[in-house]
Amino acid sequence: xxxxxxxxxxxxxxxxxxxxxxxxxxxxxxxxxxxxxxxxxxxxxxxxxxxxxxxxxxxxxxxxxxxxxxxxxxxxxxxxxxxxxxxxxxxxxxxxxxxxxxxxxxxxxxxxxxxxxxxxxxxxxxxxxxxxxxxxxxxxxxxxxxxxxxxxxxxxxxxxxxxxxxxxxxxxxxxxxxxxxxxxxxxxxxxxxxxxxxxxxxxxxxxxxxxxxxxxxxxxxxxxxxxxxxxxxxxxxxxxxxxxxxxxxxxxxxx
Numbered sequence: 266x267x268x269x270x271x272x273x274x275x276x277x278x279x280x281x282x283x284x285x286x287x288x289x290x291x292x293x294x295x296x297x298x299x300x301x302x303x304x305x306x307x308x309x310x311x312x313x314x315x316x317x318x319x320x321x322x323x324x325x326x327x328x329x330x331x332x333x334x335x336x337x338x339x340x341x342x343x344x345x346x347x348x349x350x351x352x353x354x355x356x357x358x359x360x361x362x363x364x365x366x367x368x369x370x371x372x373x374x375x376x377x378x379x380x381x382x383x384x385x386x387x388x389x390x391x392x393x394x395x396x397x398x399x400x401x402x403x404x405x406x407x408x409x410x411x412x413x414x415x416x417x418x419x420x421x422x423x424x425x426x427x428x429x430x431x432x433x434x435x436x437x438x439x440x441x442x443x444x445x446x447x448x449x450x451x452x453x454x455x456x457x458x459x460x461x462x463x464x465x466x467x468x469x470x471x472x473x474x475x476x477x478x479x480x481x482x483x484x485x486x487x488x489x490x491x492x493x494x495x496x497x498x499x500x501x502x503x504x505x506x507x508x509x510x511x512x513x514x515x516x517x518x519x520x
Contacts, residue, residue, distance in 0.1 A: 269496050271450065272297065272518045273505060274469060275406075277497040278453050280305040282404045282446040283358055288312040289402075290348075290357040296509075296517045298360035298406050299329060301448075303508045304501065320344045330511040351401075352393075358402040358445070364388060365413075365420040366405060368463065368483040370427030370444045370456050372398070373420035381422070391424040398425040399434070402443040408518045410449035410480045415463075417482035428461050450518055452477050453494055458486030467494040 279301035283291050291306065291313050293299035303326030306313040317323045321339040328335060351357045363372035374394060378385035397403060403425065407414050423432060428439035439461050447454040447463065451472045458464030464486035465477065474487055497505070505514070 270515075271469065272514050273497050273502060274494055275448055275450070275518065276301050276304060276505065276514065277501050278467070278494050279360065279404070279406060279446065279448045280309060280501075282360060282448075283313055284309045286310060286313065286358055286402070288314060288356075290314045290316075290351045292357060292359040294359065294361045295406065296329060296513055297408070297448075298362070298404075300505065300508055300514060301360065301406075302326070303329075304504055307504050307508070308501065316343050316348075326508055328508050328510055330509070330513050333510075352396060353400050355401045357397075357400075358404070359397055360404040360406055360446075360448075361394070361397075361425075362406050362408075363414070363420075363425065365416050366407070366447070367416050367418065367420045367427065367429075369419070369429035369432075370442065370461075370463075371420050371423045371429055371432070372405065372425035372427070373422045375422040375424045377421055379421065384421075391422070394425040398427075398442065402445050404445040405447045407447065407449040410451040410477070412480060412482040415481040415483065428456070451480060454485065462486050464488060465491045467492050469494045 276297055283305040291302040293302035306315055306326050314322055315326055317327050317337040320343060322341050322343045324338045324340050327337045363374055365373040374389050375391050376384035376387050426442060428442050444456040452468050453466040454463050455466055456463055468491055470493055478485055
């Protein structure tokens with residue numbers, strides 16, 4: 266087997282976010298989350314649902330990039346109205362790429378700076394993050410793990426609700442917010458630490474606990490044992506070659 270690239274290792278680790286979800290709609294925003302969801306549907310969770318990124322549910326993941334004659338295997342219509350039904354009904358799990366994340370799991374893709382009227386950087390706006398985060402499971406993909414992303418205080422704009430008691434809707438508890446995996450270029454984490462804190466699940470080869478903590482603006486819980494992130498199997502690599510025939514993932518993390 267040739268040398269395992271970081272991006273392939275990360276995609277295979279991210280695929281496990283949906284492994285035990287059963288029949289839910291998987292949404293991966295960006296090339297790495299999209300391939301992770303596709304890999305999961307093709308191998309780990311055959312009940313997982315995906316769209317063709319247009320308006321149809323498909324029976325197998327659609328390869329990314331130019332299709333070169335590939336015809337998506339469509340099963341049924343999945344327009345925006347049905348997407349929203351899935352969102353509000355909780356039958357969806359999205360993996361998104363936040364610009365900032367804080368210790369509560371709150372995420373920001375909207376703006377950078379303390380003044381909403383004059384931000385230092387204006388980004389996307391909140392988009393679908395508020396409804397997504399309060400309605401269904403969410404995971405995060407961060408290609409460059411740093412204190413600029415995992416910020417010391419609160420995120421500059423709460424676009425995606427987390428477990429901050431001061432911001433929870435009336436009658437909600439922290440456990441009502443379904444935060445799953447956090448996959449970065451350094452490690453895999455989740456919010457299953459004490460009190461719902463961010464904790465390490467695995468370290469990518471060559472990365473230390475100290476490096477992760479130094480790159481995070483708040484404490485990360487470290488269990489007694491932190492394994493290495495598993496290598497992709499030969500079968501997983503073969504599937505990735507089919508799902509990404511143009512190797513678009515090669516530049517996703519500088520790999």
